[in-house]
Amino acid sequence: MSAYVEFKNVKKTYRTGEVEIHALSDVSFEINKGEFCVIVGASGAGKTTILNILGGMDTLTSGSVFLDGTEISALNKKMLTAYRRYDVGFVFQFYNLVQNLTALENVELAAQICRDPLDAEKILGQVGLSERMSNFPAQLSGGEQQRVAIARALAKNPKLLLCDEPTGALDYETGKAVLKLLQDTCRKSGMTVVVITHNQALTPMADRIITVKNGTVSAVRMNDNIVDIADIEW
Template sequence: MSGFVRFEDVKKVYKTGEMEIPALHDVNFEIEKGEFCVIVGASGAGKTTILNILGGMDTLTSGKVYLDEEEVSAFNKKQLTAYRRYDVGFVFQFYNLVQNLTALENVELAAQICREPLDAAVILEQVGLKERTNNFPAQLSGGEQQRVAIARALAKNPKLLLCDEPTGALDYNTGKAVLRLLQGTCRETGKTVIVITHNQALTAMADRIITVKSGTVVSMVKNEKTVDISEIEW
């Protein structure tokens, strides 16, 4: 396998006392650079565990994980911290913004810890928040807060953007707008974007669809006919 992102025979077992809880087994997939990938599966299928391992927030029990030819699964704690800081941008269901900082300051905060950050004000403009740069999170709608969170992730100039149920806390139309933004970002910047969702309808907009069930990948499909989010109903 030669993908930009690669999982090879990944297994994850959580131990609590004497008990072992298997979370992932025999997980194999790859994602090419610049793809918009959707990982889909029911709640508890293991997709968030996959994301956490790829994002360096969790370790695996056995197997190998690569990003851009580097073996992430072999990193020590210090290397994992640097990896999370420089190589990966995260967008979660809840926005995790710092409440007493403006939108601009929230984005600048992320940019400060990076090697080659992008301009915070420019990124906010790109996500449609030019008029909102000096607003605090409490003065923003849910959709606007999620856009700030996306801008914050992009300002790091990461190799990979990981999004865990990014529209989970948003209403239907706002959710669609956020997904359009994520797909547009992928197309315009060539960034590899991975979105995790339980919503099967969203697979139509993906370049690659990875389906997870009972802790393993049951299918990986390259989608030759991606559909614009505006045409998808659920």
């Protein structure tokens, strides 16, 4: 059985004038379906570049990337747009909500662009916002806005949920609640979730931990003793 996500010898080079910047060099790893994977590394290590390539937001210089048997790295621009639309859910550090739409409308917006969406009201209930559906982003706390952003990503019913420092703008307790939501979503729905973070303390909550250093994968390990995020402190 082949892995759900596969990176094979991926290189990414940026050129600025005469200068070449090697963001990734020879990155290889696999993630299985339904896993909660944490990609951890210092700022500038290359983890966001990995996420952007996996999410179809950036292209690679050489190598290949697969999701569920499809070679993402071989898709043209139009196909990549469809891939981002249908197959991937994104959660970023900043919530990117449409300010003049309610929480419900923000989630419905995502549901409108995909093939097999989940019910927006139901998803908002699952993330604990059934009482806040008609509120606008400005009327919500940071943690609530991030929950709307997660609900919006989940409503697309994606094959893969990619989270880039999802608690970076949140306080400690709110951040933990958001991570618990992501961990529970993975466990209950069987969705494949990838979280990138600089915070080493989060690694015990993952099935698979991929450590990135200076544009390469320095370690991949499976976690036999998964810890609930409620029991992790940092």
